[in-house]
Amino acid sequence: MTSQVLQLAQIRTEGEATTKLEAMREAHGILVDAGAVTAAYLPAMIEREESVSTYMGNFLAIPHGTNESKEAILKSALSFVRYAQPIDWDGNPVHFVVGIAGVENEHLDILSKIAIVFSDEDEVDALLKAGGPEEVLDILSEVNN
Amino acid sequence: MTTESTAPPAPAASAKRAGGARVGVQRFGTFLSGMIMPNIGAFIAWGLITAMFIPTGWFGAESPVAAWRWDYAPALGGGETPDGTTWTGLVGPMITYLLPILIAFMGGRLVYDTRGGVVGAISTVGVIVGTTIPMFLGAMIMGPLAAWLMKQVDKLWAGKIKPGFEMLVDNFSAGILAAALAVAGVFGFAPVVTALSNALEAAVDWLVGLGLLPLVSILVEPGKILFLNNAINHGVFTPIGTQQATEAGKSILFLVEANPGPGLGLLLAFMVFGVGMARASAPGAAVIQFLGGIHEIYFPYVLMKPALIVAVIAGGMTGVATNVVFESGLRAPASPGSIFAVLIQTANDSYLGVILSVILSATVSFVIASIILRASRKKDLEAGGGDLSAAVAQTEANKGKSSSVLGGLSEAEAAAQTTGAGAVTATATKPVHNVVFACDAGMGSSAMGASVLRNKVKKAGIDDVTVVNKSIANLDGTEDLIITHQDLTDRASQQVPGAVHVSVDNFMNSPKYDEVVEMLKKQSDS
Incomplete structure (x- = not known):
């Protein structure tokens, strides 16, 4: 699958962060490298996290900006980072951090695939065992929705 | 089009179960009321203006009270003022166009949301201009019928449109269908109502002639x-x-x-x-x-x-x-x-x-x-008062009692269906067709939640329910069921008090999804 929104370069299977803040920085960094957001997006991500946690369940967190921070988004993109050691996300264990920059709903197609994959615990297991970014992308692409 | 389907299609179609004639009639009444009641204010406005400014109205040229006769009443009631100007006035356009179109819009909306309302309103204009009789009957048939047709047409290519082209296809399909129906209304519908009116006139004439006045x-x-x-x-x-x-x-x-x-x-x-x-x-x-x-x-x-x-x-x-x-x-x-x-x-x-x-x-x-x-x-x-606004009023009354479980629930049902404190409601007083996941920005968690639930709804074989996501700020009151993170439910229920609200703490595999799917399934089976 080729998606403009989630390119291979935006997927990491060996994340470096060990705390929630670092993980958000890592996600933001990938989005900046992809040319999707400006530096101003990180404070918005942190602000959003302070109001309501983006922990979704099943080891997944999806940090993103606030409704007001949409100006900081240049184009739609996602980041996908896997952490072997769970990160403490407001008391929940998180192995997968998917950073989101979305405008005009261009990212919804891939995001909904991610959602359906993560709602199935077997698929989450497969993602935990995936060998590299290609394999992750394959698992996410297989979803038929 | 023909006038064979004199009943708006939606209630008839949803009363599937055999022996449900009584339920069908009841739903038909509820449907009519949903179409008419929200517009009572418009009727009252028109009634006030008419009572005051038509020639025989209180301020008209032939007012029963001579001292109140006002030369310029025709400017509002329609007609000619002493300076020779001819006025359209408010009375005619309101009864001829505004009221039927409002009714058609509501009727269309009940069948197929705002999109149905718009198509119904456009199509009804055709029925209106085809005759000189105020077209309420036409509006009450054409509004829902046009919306229902739109729904069927949309089904033809649902899910087959390339992402990014949805708006284009939606707008043009609505425009083309409504234009066709408006034309059909002028030629096909108006003559029927005119004929009905003439037949009624002839029948009354005949009875009067026979002296059977009562x-x-x-x-x-x-x-x-x-x-x-x-x-x-x-x-x-x-x-x-x-x-x-x-x-x-x-x-x-x-x-x-x-x-x-x-x-x-x-x-x-x-x-x-x-x-x-x-x-x-x-x-x-x-x-x-x-x-x-x-x-x-x-x-x-x-x-x-x-x-x-x-x-x-x-x-x-x-x-x-x-x-x-x-x-x-x-x-x-x-x-x-x-x-x-x-x-x-x-x-x-x-x-x-x-x-x-x-x-x-x-x-x-x-x-x-x-x-x-x-x-x-x-x-x-x-049934929530037999009309939609009563359901809303009921909700207002319930407000503050329980912020996470309120919505269009009747108390009896709430007591019977609630399985524990803060559990998901199992029955709504009005059918749920429009499920919305809401979060702050509308780009992250709500989108994922909507995807997961949409997937479950689809697997359960339910096809008359849409699941979308929005930001809380964009909620506009048309939602039937709103699902939010538990921390945001208060905000969402303030924004849309008329909807059923469900709180979740986990967007990926909340047990509440299954309850919602179960409820939707029951609704579509009944």
């Missing part, structure tokens, strides 16, 4: 409710009545349609035994009807409960029979049909008969309407 009410009252009263009045009663009045000084025919008694009785019955907004708005409507003489005000109340036609027919027959017995009549047409206009035109020897005819017709109509309303009152209350 039976005339059987035709006149339904004719009034369908807004065909002017044709009967101007085509039959006024010409023949005027002829009789020249010979005998009075005519009973002026009172057949203009007697404000039956409508008054009906509205009084709503004041006492009605539910929800119908009850709350009845007193104001009674004033406009009885004192202002704008009978159109009570038509919607009959339309939302068609059985009530019996009450107004019986009331009308009583009034006519009373006048026959007392040989009483009016000197000239009472227009508008207010009690004042009636009394002003009453022939000198007829006061007793005329006043009695009004009182007796109101009494009979009140008693019968009360029996009908009482018989269905319990059901109406359970």
Whole structure:
């Protein structure tokens, strides 16, 4: 699958962060490298996290900006980072951090695939065992929705 | 198009189960009421303007009170002012265009949301311009029908449109269908209603000729409710009545349609035994009807409960029979049909008969309407008041009781269905077709939650429910069921108090999803 929104370069299977803040920085960094957001997006991500946690369940967190921070988004993109050691996300264990920059709903197609994959615990297991970014992308692409 | 489907398709189609005729009728009534009730305010506005500014209105050139006659009333009521200017006025455009289009919009919206409303409204314009009769009947059929057709057309390519082209396809398909229906309405629909109106006129003419006056009410009252009263009045009663009045000084025919008694009785019955907004708005409507003489005000109340036609027919027959017995009549047409206009035109020897005819017709109509309303009152209350606004009012009353579980639930159902503190509601008072996940920005968690639930809904084989995501700020009140993170539910329920709200703490595999799917499944099976 080729998606403009989630390119291979935006997927990491060996994340470096060990705390929630670092993980958000890592996600933001990938989005900046992809040319999707400006530096101003990180404070918005942190602000959003302070109001309501983006922990979704099943080891997944999806940090993103606030409704007001949409100006900081240049184009739609996602980041996908896997952490072997769970990160403490407001008391929940998180192995997968998917950073989101979305405008005009261009990212919804891939995001909904991610959602359906993560709602199935077997698929989450497969993602935990995936060998590299290609394999992750394959698992996410297989979803038929 | 043809007029074979005289019933709006949605309620008929959703009453699937065999033996559900009674339920079907009830749903049909609820549907009519959902289409009419939200527009009562528009009827009242039109009624006030009409009562004041038409030529025979209170400030018109022929006002019953000479001192109130105002030269410039035609600027509002329509007609020519002394300076020679001709005015369209408010009265004509409102009754001809605004009210039918509002009704068509609501009817379309009930079938297929705002999109259905828009298509229904456009299509109805075709029906309106095809004839000179106010097109309420046409609007009540065309609005829902056009929306239903739009829904069927959309199904043809649902899910097959390339992402990014949805808006384009949606707008053009709606535009093309509505344009076609509007054209079809002009040629196919209007002539049918015109013919119906002419047939009614001929039938009334025939009954009058036979001297079976009380039976005339059987035709006149339904004719009034369908807004065909002017044709009967101007085509039959006024010409023949005027002829009789020249010979005998009075005519009973002026009172057949203009007697404000039956409508008054009906509205009084709503004041006492009605539910929800119908009850709350009845007193104001009674004033406009009885004192202002704008009978159109009570038509919607009959339309939302068609059985009530019996009450107004019986009331009308009583009034006519009373006048026959007392040989009483009016000197000239009472227009508008207010009690004042009636009394002003009453022939000198007829006061007793005329006043009695009004009182007796109101009494009979009140008693019968009360029996009908009482018989269905319990059901109406359970059904959220028999109209949508009552459901909203109910929600307002529930507000503050439980912020996470409120919504359009009746208390009884809430008590019966709630499985524990803060559990998901299992039944909504109105059908749920529009499920929305809401979060702050509408780009992250709500999108994922919506995807997961949409997937589950699809797997369960439910196809009449949409699941989308929005930011809380964009919630516009059209949502039936709103799912939010537990920390945001308060905000969402403040924004849309009329919807059922469900809180989740986990967007990926909340057990509440299964409860929601279960509820939707029950709804689509029933």
